[in-house]
Amino acid sequence: MNTLAQIATHVPHDGWGWGGSPGWFVIFPILWFLLVVAIVVLIARSARRGFRQGPPWARQAGPHPVAILGERYARGEIDESEYRSRLTVLRGTGDPGGDRS
CATH class of the missing domain: 1.20.5 (Single alpha-helices involved in coiled-coils or other helix-helix interfaces)
Known part of the structure; x- marks a missing residue:
């Protein structure tokens, strides 16, 4: 007759699970x-x-269009009204020919 310790220590291997392979x-x-x-x-x-x-x-290739517009205004190529109207168009905020206050 088997004792409880013998039953607890004897675990049959049926091919499933880890299988005792230390590689894993x-x-x-x-x-x-x-x-x-x-x-x-x-x-x-x-x-x-x-x-x-x-x-x-x-990512954009090259400088941002608003930065280019600012550089053109700083160099004096465009005046303030043209700068503001183009900036409004670039930012997509409102009517470029509207109120400028």
Whole structure:
């Protein structure tokens, strides 16, 4: 007759589960390590390129149109009324020929 200790220590192996292979205990920490390294590398690359510039597909090529307009006004190429009307059009706020107070 089996004692309770013999029954508790005897666990039959039916081919499912870990199967006693020590390889899994090495592979899973390596996979977690590689995942963490990949995340750190992606964050470092994004930081070098600049988080504030936005994603690459949303970045503009060249200077901002409002900045170009301001430079033209500063150089005297356009007068104040033309600057304000074009600025209103660029910003999309209201009627460019409307009230300028």
